[in-house]
Amino acid sequence: MKVKHIDHIGIAVKGIEQAGKFYTDILGLKIENVENVADQKVNVAFIPITDSEVELLESTEPDGPVAKYISARGEGVQHIAFRVEDIDKALEELKEKGVRLIDQAPRKGAGGARIAFIHPKETNGVLVEICERD
Secondary structure (H helix, E strand, C coil), X not given: CCEEEEEEEEEXXXXXXXXXXXXXXXXCCXXXXXXXXXXXXXXXXXXXXXXEEEEXXXXXXXXXXXXXXXXXXXXEEEEEEEEECCHHXXXXXXXXXXXXXXXXXXXXXXXXXXXEEECHHHXXXXXXXXXXXX
16 A cells, blocks of 8 residues: 555534634644535535645534534544555455455545545554545
């Protein structure tokens, strides 16, 4: 598997507008887009930094994964995503190595990426996403 770089860091927040002020007003960064990913019950704000991004994740439903995360752990870093060259090959390699996966096949993620999550029990409690972008 070829990991290119850190694609993004996902931060679970109660509200994008409020949380985004730190990144825009204090750090001087810009939220370039906000996208709704209905099947994941989340709004995602994209804050690019060089080849990577910070993604602010705001739940759209009280039973969504981000809402559950915040309820259990509070706001904060929810996952780290690594961009891979070929997600299909990466998943096959992970399966061959016996790595527990949340996603057995890639699914559509925010920003047009193809994504899959590795189970946090494999990564010392860190939710790790692999993603591929065109």
